[in-house]
Amino acid sequence: MTRKVYLAGPEVFLPNARExxxxxxxxAREAGLLPLSPGxxxxxxxxxxxxxxxxxxxxxxxxxxxxxxxxxxxxxxxGIAADTxxxxxxxxxxxxxxxxxxxxxxxxxxxGRVSDLYGGAVAYDAEGxxxxxxxxxxxxxxxxxxxxxxxxxxxxxxxxxxxxxxRDALYTDLAAFKTCLAVAVEKLR
Amino acid sequence: MTRKVYLAGPEVFLPNARExxxxxxxxAREAGLLPLSPGxxxxxxxxxxxxxxxxxxxxxxxxxxxxxxxxxxxxxxxGIAADTxxxxxxxxxxxxxxxxxxxxxxxxxxxGRVSDLYGGAVAYDAEGxxxxxxxxxxxxxxxxxxxxxxxxxxxxxxxxxxxxxxRDALYTDLAAFKTCLAVAVEKLR
Numbered sequence: 390m391t392r393k394v395y396l397a398g399p400e401v402f403l404p405n406a407r408e409x410x411x412x413x414x415x416x417a418r419e420a421g422l423l424p425l426s427p428g429x430x431x432x433x434x435x436x437x438x439x440x441x442x443x444x445x446x447x448x449x450x451x452x453x454x455x456x457x458x459x460x461x462x463x464x465x466x467x468g469i470a471a472d473t474x475x476x477x478x479x480x481x482x483x484x485x486x487x488x489x490x491x492x493x494x495x496x497x498x499x500x501g502r503v504s505d506l507y508g509g510a511v512a513y514d515a516e517g518x519x520x521x522x523x524x525x526x527x528x529x530x531x532x533x534x535x536x537x538x539x540x541x542x543x544x545x546x547x548x549x550x551x552x553x554x555x556r557d558a559l560y561t562d563l564a565a566f567k568t569c570l571a572v573a574v575e576k577l578r
Numbered sequence: 579m580t581r582k583v584y585l586a587g588p589e590v591f592l593p594n595a596r597e598x599x600x601x602x603x604x605x606a607r608e609a610g611l612l613p614l615s616p617g618x619x620x621x622x623x624x625x626x627x628x629x630x631x632x633x634x635x636x637x638x639x640x641x642x643x644x645x646x647x648x649x650x651x652x653x654x655x656x657g658i659a660a661d662t663x664x665x666x667x668x669x670x671x672x673x674x675x676x677x678x679x680x681x682x683x684x685x686x687x688x689x690g691r692v693s694d695l696y697g698g699a700v701a702y703d704a705e706g707x708x709x710x711x712x713x714x715x716x717x718x719x720x721x722x723x724x725x726x727x728x729x730x731x732x733x734x735x736x737x738x739x740x741x742x743x744x745r746d747a748l749y750t751d752l753a754a755f756k757t758c759l760a761v762a763v764e765k766l767r
Contacts, residue, residue: 404713439729442719446729450672467695467710468657473665474724480669483639506656521656524593530631535663540628540635 392577393423395453397479398462399472401429403560413566417460420574425452453481458577460569461491463534463549464559469502471534479538489547490573492565493533494554500529548572581766582612584642586668587651588661590618592749602755606649609763614641642670647677647766649758652723652738653748654684658691660723668727678736679762681754682722683743689718737761 394417400409410426417424428448435441453459459482466472471493482489497505500519504511510522519527532539533549542549550572552565583606589598599615606613617637624630642648648671652660659665660682671678686694689708693700699711708716721728722738731738739761741754 402715402717404709404715406715438719439721442717442721442725442729443733446725446733449726450730453673467692467714468659470657470659470662472724473659473662474726476662476665477669477672477724477726477730480666481673483666484642484670484673503656520593525656526591526593526595528591528631530627532628532631535661535666536631536635537638537663537666540631541639541666544632544635 391421391423392457393425393455394573394577395425395456395459395478395482396462397427397459397475399464399466399475400462400560401427402466405561406430409561412563416563416567416570420570422570422574422577425456428452449478450481453478453485456482456487458482458488458490458573460566460573461489462493462560462566463491463538464494464552464554465502465534469499469506471538476535476538479541483541483545488573488576489542489545490549490569490576491538491542491547492550492552492569494552494559494562494565495533496551496553499532499534500527503527546576548576580610580612581646582614582644583762583766584614584645584648584667584671585651586616586648586664588653588655588664589651589749590616591655594750595619598750601752605752605756605759609759611759611763611766614645617641638667639670642667642674645671645676647671647679647762649755649762650678650680651749651755652680652682652727653741653743654682654691654723658688658695660727665724665727668730672730672734677762677765678731678734679738679758679765680727680731680736681739681741681758683741683748683751683754684722685740685742688721688723689716692716735765737765 414424463471550569554562603613655661739758743751
């Protein structure tokens, strides 16, 4: 039976969201999977913004419940970390006991990105813990994002593919997605 | 039986993490709940950073599995959005079918914070969709964070309490947490 994979990521927000979601879906189909893409673009009319948000949440959760696995795009979004909606969805699928896969189009790891955010002003304290200028600890496990995401994926046998896209193609470069897709197909076999 | 509540949030990174976690735990106990706090500060020795990350992830997931509910601190962390680890944990608990509660110490909503990030340079397109200067859509549902988090909480009967802490007490002001705790106690009764 064809396995269903939920394609999580911030692509729904792109100016060309439909195009990118369709390209990812087509690649998933070519790989032999049935893609389920977040429903943000196909929600029926609602009477209020709040109802619309609830309707999108309901559609996306339903898709995740139907899906056999997730491929999450954890490329940093409007800051140094993954889109929080995608992080939520990754946690949702982990709790559901389903295979989880992810990728990012930014090679620099979490601690490197936090360092950049503060112009390099992060330093190790006496106990060997990396801290930002406010003394707030910086995870320096060499992971792509907060450990709950990256370690959560790896600890249950998934993978997080580290890509390195051009600055102007952060959300449209699909090289890391393709690699992740190939691994997912192999593991879901 | 005393209900167990997982206290998710970026407090584990604070210089005074232990103190704040203990204060939150004490308040939860006073309210009649059994608090479970993320295990970042109490992980046994591991041979590598990667193993340590996996160990923390394992401890935190185990606590969530033991917990009856979650109270998630969604105060923006190092940027305009919630800590991604906390977002992951909120999704994890939603998928587990457990009651979810949250709060934020920042009153300005998601679209307002995105607008601030771009110096106000967000605007509605011809279809009425709010977009940032790169044309990337901005959720403007009046929610505190990505809709998966806020609508995901409300759609299953939880609440997200909106606080308004002083700039220098964003992670230490517990007023919104206390309000959230009171609602949780009532709903978990």
